[in-house]
Amino acid sequence: MAQFPVLAKLLAQNVHWAKEVEEEDPGFFERSAQGQSPKVLWIGCADSRVPESVITASKPGDIFVHRNIANQFPLDDVNAEAVLEYAVGHLKVEHVIIVGHSKCGGAAACLAAAQHPSGLPDPDAGPNAPLNVWLASLVELARSLVDPTEELLIQDNIKAQVANAVKSHTIKEAWAHGKKVYVHGWLYELEKGHLRDLGITQGPKEPK
Numbered sequence: 001m002a003q004f005p006v007l008a009k010l011l012a013q014n015v016h017w018a019k020e021v022e023e024e025d026p027g028f029f030e031r032s033a034q035g036q037s038p039k040v041l042w043i044g045c046a047d048s049r050v051p052e053s054v055i056t057a058s059k060p061g062d063i064f065v066h067r068n069i070a071n072q073f074p075l076d077d078v079n080a081e082a083v084l085e086y087a088v089g090h091l092k093v094e095h096v097i098i099v100g101h102s103k104c105g106g107a108a109a110c111l112a113a114a115q116h117p118s119g120l121p122d123p124d125a126g127p128n129a130p131l132n133v134w135l136a137s138l139v140e141l142a143r144s145l146v147d148p149t150e151e152l153l154i155q156d157n158i159k160a161q162v163a164n165a166v167k168s169h170t171i172k173e174a175w176a177h178g179k180k181v182y183v184h185g186w187l188y189e190l191e192k193g194h195l196r197d198l199g200i201t202q203g204p205k206e207p208k
Contacts (some may be wrong), residue, residue, distance in 0.1 A: 028059075038064045041087040043080070043161070044099040045071040045106070052099070052189055055195065064091055069131070070138055071098060073161040075168065078108030085170045087182055096165055096181065099195070100158040103186040107142075107154045110135050114142035158185040159200055166202045175204040 003007060021028055042052045046067045051134045053063060066083040073080050087093045100107075109121035113135075116123060119134045141160055142153050165171055173191060174181045182203040187196045 032061050035092065036061050036064070038062055038087075039094050041066070041068070041072055041084065041091075041093045041096045042065065042099060043071060043083075043096065043165070044188075045069065045101055045104060047104065049098070049102060049190055050101050055188065059175060064093060068133055069198065070104060070110070070157065071100050071161060072134070073098065073164045073168075074137065074193060075164050081170065083170060084168060088170050088174050088179070094180060094182065095184060096171075097184045097186055098158055098161045099156050099186045099188055100161075102151070102154065102190045104150075104154050106135060106138065107123060107157060108150055110138040110142045111148055111150055111153050113139045113150065114148065155187060156200065158187060161185075162200055162202060171196070178204070189196060 018029070025065070027035055040062070041064045044050060044052060044065070044067045052058070052065055052067075056063070064083075064087045064123060068080075073084075075081075084096065093205070106121070113119055113121045113123070119139060120127060120129075121139060122129060122131050125132055127133075137160075138153075138157060141156060142148055145152060145156065164184050165183045171181060171183065180203070182201055185198040185200040187192045187198055188194070194200060
């Protein structure tokens, strides 16, 4: 890896990290290898500045994770649905958290696209380019805002993805069978390093 200094640094840091973890918690990796039982599924943005385990000071095994551009949960995305199905059905997670963040490049691009004749987040690529296809629904959300701002779009996007998750087959089935699974919407403020609960949690309806 000498020809790739960036990668060599990552490998060296991994060795140092593993040594520190083992010194602080002897046998941690051996126990971790036996299986996982996280209580949380984190559906967040792929942005490199929002690493869920780091910003929540969590250990490997605490959080099951699905990340993509602009923290989307499209109802026709089999990848996202498969992650949710596995998390709820097999790992028995109790909390699904949709996490957006300030200064989101995807949201900014979609806000600009909503006001551009092409309507494309990446106007240099065609309408069938993967990024433009992926963000099409976020562009439509931006167009629907009466007084669009990046902050408003980011928060409305989180709300929209929470609504999508609640409509998913997995969540509807879980609630139908009495499972206590909750879907939350959080915002990570890059400028402060703080997570904020938006207060839009959805859960199973209690029997009357």
